[in-house]
Amino acid sequence: NAGVTQTPKFQVLKTGQSMTLQCAQDMNHEYMSWYRQDPGMGLRLIHYSVGAGITDQGEVPNGYNVSRSTTEDFPLRLLSAAPSQTSVYFCASSNPALTSYGYTFGSGTRLTVV
């Protein structure tokens, strides 16, 4: 089924470890973005990309890196995990060329940093 696929679904990290959250979409969407969702804070934008080779920071980018080498993939890297990065991470994509485009979200990665 077409959509946004995130892996893994669950992950436990120790403080200081690094890891990559994977995001892939098969809808040929130009725009991709990463959000984190925390209780009482809502969803906040971490990084976004408007096309292959182009990325930029969102509201809460510190501690995260992204790259966009292909249209399909937009991985999120945690450089040195901290307990404050415990959260649920969502990847989303959209096609701005569509007149009534909206965002499609993945099912999320639940990350716990101990």
Next chain:
Amino acid sequence: KQEVTQIPAALSVPEGENLVLNCSFTDSAIYNLQWFRQDPGKGLTSLLLIQSSQREQTSGRLNASLDKSSGRSTLYIAASQPGDSATYLCAVSPYSGAGSYQLTFGKGTKLSVIP
């Protein structure tokens, strides 16, 4: 900075009732507004999207309206069912000539429909 507020934070209604969820935003220069549904432990499912030039959108028992000048949107759910129980999120995109790449979310309204 755009801020999105959703009231109430939680709502409990008996099955069959019609209900309205509210969303307000501080900057009226938006490109579109989108309503999502989120079930516990799950991702976001898009329900309705309203372009800034539109006043409302309908899908089945759902109707979303937009009053950009006053910075308000409502999501109307007719004849509520227990399966409608979920958290409903409102999100706005800023205006951009080339489209938009960023959503600002409200914190959501948690709806419980009692059988």
